[in-house]
Amino acid sequence: MVIITGLSGSGKSTALSVMEDMGFFAVDGLPAMFAVQMIEMMAHLDLSPFSGIAFGMDLRQNAFPAEFDQALESLKKKNFSPYILFFEAKPDVLLQRYATTRRPHPLEKEGLGLEQSLSKERQSLSRLRKKADLVLDTSGYSIHDLRRVLQSKWSGLKLLGNNLRVHIISFGFKYGTPSEADMVFDLRFLPNPYFIEDLKPMSGQDKPVADFVLAQNPGKEFFARFADFLCFVLKQYEEEGRFRLTIAIGCTGGRHRSVAVSEALADKLKTLGYSLSLEHRHLSLG
Numbered sequence: 406m407v408i409i410t411g412l413s414g415s416g417k418s419t420a421l422s423v424m425e426d427m428g429f430f431a432v433d434g435l436p437a438m439f440a441v442q443m444i445e446m447m448a449h450l451d452l453s454p455f456s457g458i459a460f461g462m463d464l465r466q467n468a469f470p471a472e473f474d475q476a477l478e479s480l481k482k483k484n485f486s487p488y489i490l491f492f493e494a495k496p497d498v499l500l501q502r503y504a505t506t507r508r509p510h511p512l513e514k515e516g517l518g519l520e521q522s523l524s525k526e527r528q529s530l531s532r533l534r535k536k537a538d539l540v541l542d543t544s545g546y547s548i549h550d551l552r553r554v555l556q557s558k559w560s561g562l563k564l565l566g567n568n569l570r571v572h573i574i575s576f577g578f579k580y581g582t583p584s585e586a587d588m589v590f591d592l593r594f595l596p597n598p599y600f601i602e603d604l605k606p607m608s609g610q611d612k613p614v615a616d617f618v619l620a621q622n623p624g625k626e627f628f629a630r631f632a633d634f635l636c637f638v639l640k641q642y643e644e645e646g647r648f649r650l651t652i653a654i655g656c657t658g659g660r661h662r663s664v665a666v667s668e669a670l671a672d673k674l675k676t677l678g679y680s681l682s683l684e685h686r687h688l689s690l691g
Contacts, residue, residue, distance in 0.1 A: 406444075406485055407459045410473070410533065411492030412526055413510055414499045416543040416551055420492060421461045423555045426648050428456035435460045437472040441479045460487075464526055465511050470533055477536070491530075491537035495544040499523050552646035569643040570680045572651045575609070575667040577659025577687040586653035588638075590631075595624050598661040608688055609664025618665040628666060632673050639679070659687030 407424065409417050418433060425431040430452060435443060440460060447458065462473065480487060494502075503510060503519055512522035534540060543551060574583050582589055598604035598614045607614045618624045635652070642650055654670070656662035664685055671683045 406457060406480075406487040407490060408440075408462055408487045409459060409490045409492070410462045410530075410537075411490075411541075412494065412499065412523070412530065413463060414502045414506075414523075415492035415494045416541075416546065416548075417461055417463060417492050419548055419551055420490065420555060421459055423552050424457075424459040427556065428454075429459040430455045430457070431459045431461070433461035434465060435462055437462050437469060437476040440476040441483065444480070444483070444485060463511070464529065470529055473533055488539075489537045491534050491540045493527075493534070493540065493542055495542070496520075496523055496527075498544045549646050556646060569639055569647060570649045570682075571639065571674055572649070572682045572684065573667050573671055573674075574651065574653045575659055575663035575683075575685045575688065576653055576655045577657060577663070577690065578655050579657055580659060580687045580690055582655065583651070583653045583686065585651050587651050589653045589655065592654060592656045592662045592666060595627065595656070595662050597657065599658065604661070607661075609661050609666070610668060610685075610688075614661050615665040615668065618662050619669055624666075628669060631666070632670065635670070635674075636677065639674075659685070659690065664688055 407429065409420050409424070411417055421431050421433050430447070432443065440462075443460070444458075452458070463469065477487070500519065500523070510517075510519055510522040510526070512525055513519060515522075517525065541551075541554065546554070574586065576583055578591070578593070595618060598607070598617050601617065604614050604617060609615060609618065619628050639650065652670075654663045654667050667683060667685070671681055674681050
């Protein structure tokens with residue numbers, strides 16, 4: 406159980422989104438006084454698919470500091486020891502962020518100016534800050550930096566093996582390249598089953614076509630190198646904080662070569678624990 410709190414504009418909402426991507430059940434804007442009731446309600450749910458629980462709490466409630474202390478005591482009485490993440494940033498950085506987003510600070514509704522609101526909030530949360538297990542100053546962080554820090558902190562908690570979600574699309578160049586693809590590979594150098602009379606009516610999902618494409622060279626050697634390359638690249642994307650990647654694999658009509666290689670690649674990545682989806686976009690057209 407993780408509680409994310411801290412100064413407004415310091416990156417709490419972004420952090421909560423990152424935790425959600427990492428497999429946490431995330432709730433933002435939870436009043437501190439409801440923390441125990443929320444836990445009791447969730448006790449009746451199947452939370453086994455989740456890595457943990459993350460609550461976002463902040464100064465949107467006026468009595469937040471006092472209520473937070475009470476909530477913490479109540480949780481401890483029920484044998485919960487939440488990990489408290491406190492986010493902050495330098496005053497000039499927070500001012501710049503508010504100027505960029507043009508969103509009002511929670512305390513401005515009390516008639517305070519932005520600088521006064523930021524100062525009062527920092528003072529109000531000073532005692533809570535001392536209770537935090539980890540204080541993160543995000544002044545020099547980009548969104549990607551923050552993602553990397555949180556991922557490294559909870560690197561042992563992985564929902565389904567690898568965090569990276571891979572979507573593979575087989576397609577035909579004659580029908581157009583998928584616009585959403587992050588990586589595009591052209592297989593038109595491989596021998597084409599289309600010109601083999603017995604194989605022409607089949608697709609890459611049929612074993613004779615798959616064997617023709619991948620059980621002999623150059624397809625056999627190509628796939629070994631291709632799979633090694635992608636396994637290396639996907640690992641780098643994951644370490645960089647990427648959560649989603651779309652790989653498009655194309656041949657002329659999108660029916661034989663691209664389908665066979667996409668199927669083989671999907672099988673390979675599944676064995677490595679990647680969360681994976683597969684789409685044969687032009688199979689029925691090729």
